[in-house]
Amino acid sequence: xxxxxxxxxxxxxxxxxxxxxxxxxxxxxxxxxxxxxxxxxxxxxxxxxxxxxxxxxxxxxxxxxxxxxxxxxxxxxxxxxxxx
Amino acid sequence: xxxxxxxxxxxxxxxxxxxxxxxxxxxxxxxxxxxxxxxxxxxxxxxxxxxxxxxxxxxxxxxxxxxxxxxxxxxxxxxxxxxxxxxxxxxxxxxxxxxxxxxxxxxxxxxxxxxxxxxxxxxxxxxxxxxxxxxxxxxxxxxxxx
Numbered sequence: 001x002x003x004x005x006x007x008x009x010x011x012x013x014x015x016x017x018x019x020x021x022x023x024x025x026x027x028x029x030x031x032x033x034x035x036x037x038x039x040x041x042x043x044x045x046x047x048x049x050x051x052x053x054x055x056x057x058x059x060x061x062x063x064x065x066x067x068x069x070x071x072x073x074x075x076x077x078x079x080x081x082x083x084x
Numbered sequence: 085x086x087x088x089x090x091x092x093x094x095x096x097x098x099x100x101x102x103x104x105x106x107x108x109x110x111x112x113x114x115x116x117x118x119x120x121x122x123x124x125x126x127x128x129x130x131x132x133x134x135x136x137x138x139x140x141x142x143x144x145x146x147x148x149x150x151x152x153x154x155x156x157x158x159x160x161x162x163x164x165x166x167x168x169x170x171x172x173x174x175x176x177x178x179x180x181x182x183x184x185x186x187x188x189x190x191x192x193x194x195x196x197x198x199x200x201x202x203x204x205x206x207x208x209x210x211x212x213x214x215x216x217x218x219x220x221x222x223x224x225x226x227x228x229x230x
Contacts, residue, residue: 006114010103011177014116018101025093036133036201052132052200053143067140074133074201076093 017071028075038070046070086176086184086214088121088225097121098218098225100206103175104130106190108153109139114175117204121218121225125207128174129158129167129191134204139192146195158191165199167191174210176227184229186210 020043021028028037032048036055040046046064049055056066064070088100098121103114115138117130135141149155152168159165172190175183188209193199214227 010114010116011101011175014101014118018118022092051197052136053195056136056143065140066136067138072133072137076201 020071021073025075028073029077032075034076034078036072036074038064038066038072040070085179086227087179088227090220090223090225091118094120094203096220097203098220099203100176100225100227102206103177104138104190105173105175106130106139106170106192107172108170109141109192114173115139119206120203121211121216122205122207123211123216125205126209127158127167127169127189127191128172128205128207128210129193130204131193131202132195132200133202135192135195141192143195146192149194152192155194156191158193165196166194168194174206186213 035048035050036052037048038046038055038059046062047055047058049058055072059066059070066072086100088098090096091099099118100121101116102119103116105114117134117138130139132146135146136143145151149166154169156167156169157164158167169189169191172188174186178184213229215230217224217226
């Protein structure tokens, strides 16, 4: 995910990522329902797991940094049942 | 004015994209986080998914209560958990390109099996500085400094 010394530029990259997840959500939901999915900057799925800790382990074993090398999202069909 | 959005895959629920600087974790860096606007939350919270992917905090550190300046209990209708309170700045880009900054604290959620996928919340400690318009039918989410 993006980091910056200025808030604006980190938000621009985040907006781009949001469009990516929006455009690919349905396909990812079919393939990886109820899983955390990590994608590379080229849009390829690097790892997926139902548990965030296990996903991070998978990424690290592959030599990837969960913050710098991939974007991560939880892909769910249950997004409308959120109670906080 | 700051514009947000209704996230179709989540509800739809009202979100705003914010940038956060948590000196303890990000030093001078700002990181982008999509916040669910939660008028029922007293404090703004960053939950584990965003702590890992945006702040770069390891799951091990998110589990361990030592090494944090202040541990506070948090509770909501979805259950209770511990949070780590940290000084923070919240930044939002206005439609005219200027930045609105709010300096306060943020609660970092302790990692549990049940909160891994929760969205981060923009709570009343930040929302109190803004007038809000939330209109799902018209797809309008705006915040304006009050």
